[in-house]
Structure formats: C-alpha cells, structure tokens
Amino acid sequence: MKRILPLLLLLSACTPQGWTAREREIIAGPKVMNVLVMPQDSVFLRSQSKDLGPKELASEELQILLEKMLATVQDPSQDGVGIAAPQVGVGRRIVCVQRFDKEGEPFEAYVNIRIDSLSGPTICGPEGCLSVPGMRGIVPRSSAVHLSYLTPDGTPRQEKVEGFSAIIFQHECDHLDGILYTDRADSLFVR
Ligand code: NI
Numbered sequence: 001m002k003r004i005l006p007l008l009l010l011l012s013a014c015t016p017q018g019w020t021a022r023e024r025e026i027i028a029g030p031k032v033m034n035v036l037v038m039p040q041d042s043v044f045l046r047s048q049s050k051d052l053g054p055k056e057l058a059s060e061e062l063q064i065l066l067e068k069m070l071a072t073v074q075d076p077s078q079d080g081v082g083i084a085a086p087q088v089g090v091g092r093r094i095v096c097v098q099r100f101d102k103e104g105e106p107f108e109a110y111v112n113i114r115i116d117s118l119s120g121p122t123i124c125g126p127e128g129c130l131s132v133p134g135m136r137g138i139v140p141r142s143s144a145v146h147l148s149y150l151t152p153d154g155t156p157r158q159e160k161v162e163g164f165s166a167i168i169f170q171h172e173c174d175h176l177d178g179i180l181y182t183d184r185a186d187s188l189f190v191r
Contacts, residue, residue: 137185
C-alpha cells in the first residue's frame with residue numbers, strides 16, 4: 001500500500017480531469033456566447049477537440065454549456081442551424097444541430113459525438129458557417145450519417161440520420177477535427 005499510494009497520486013495528477021479554468025470562465029459567461037471567427041481565431045478553430053470525461057459529463061457546467069450553445073445558435077444575431085463547442089472556445093466534442101427530420105424541427109445537443117460512417121449518394125449544397133462570416137460555398141456531402149454519441153443526460157446512442165440534418169452533422173463534426181467547410185467546398189462566394 002505504501003508503494004501504491006504515491007503511484008495512484010501520480011496517475012491522478014497525470015490524467016486530465018474536469019473543466020479547464022478557461023472553459024469554466026467561458027461557461028460562466030453570457031448566455032449568448034462569443035463565437036470565434038476566422039482568420040483571427042484560426043489556431044483554436046483548427047485544433048482537435050477532446051472527449052468529455054466522467055467528471056465533466058456529471059457536472060452542472062455541462063448542462064449550462066449545452067443551454068448556452070443552444071441559445072447562441074438560435075439567437076437572431078447568429079441564426080444558425082448548428083454549432084460546435086470549439087466555435088465558442090471550448091475544445092470538446094459537443095455539437096448542437098437543428099433536426100429538420102423531426103417534428104417541430106428542434107435544436108438538440110450531442111456529446112462525445114463521432115461519425116462512424118457515411119452512406120448514400122454525394123449531394124452538393126450551399127453552406128455557411130458562423131465562424132466564417134460573409135461567405136457561402138457549395139460543398140459535396142454524403143446524404144446519410146451513422147452517428148455514435150451521448151445524449152445530454154449521458155445515455156449512449158447510435159443513430160442514422162438522412163437529409164439536410166445529415167449535412168449539418170457532417171459540417172459540425174468537422175469542426176471537432178479542426179476542419180472548416182471552406183476546406184471541402186467546390187466553390188466559395190461572398191454572401
Ligand atoms: Ni460551421
């Protein structure tokens with residue numbers, strides 16, 4: 001036991017746990033969050049987002065963050081159809097997507113989300129991004145996504161989504177890997 005205790009302490013010190021001080025500061029900030037934009041925030045927007053651990057998943061801060069991300073994407077100043085956590089300065093695998101495939105077209109939040117696979121024909125459609133103001137582009141995307149994620153209460157789910165919401169999921173999950181739609185666009189134009 002004398003030998004094990006210091007080892008356990010060392011392991012817990014090396015394992016990243018909980019929200020960072022900067023993340024806590026952002027989560028405690030205004031309900032409509034500041035959205036990072038290119039090119040000035042490119043370093044953060046180009047970074048890889050991390051999964052939430054058990055500590056963050058069980059925290060009250062997560063619920064506050066999801067509420068504020070949902071408020072931000074629906075705010076008239078933004079008026080988007082989706083948002084990813086890195087866009088509000090939180091490098092975590094969280095996205096909010098408007099579900100045009102569901103009754104009432106609700107905005108929903110997804111935690112530790114991954115695209116397992118893509119299927120269906122490739123379709124090209126116009127996209128914009130809250131982090132790339134004043135621009136639009138035509139982007140080829142798969143028409144269906146197969147997703148793994150946790151619901152806001154931590155329930156694991158797998159789901160196949162088709163149609164416009166499948167496009168939004170691809171756009172938002174790209175943000176978690178530091179990819180912007182401008183990287184994938186066939187053409188770009190000023191709005
Ligand atoms: Ni975007």
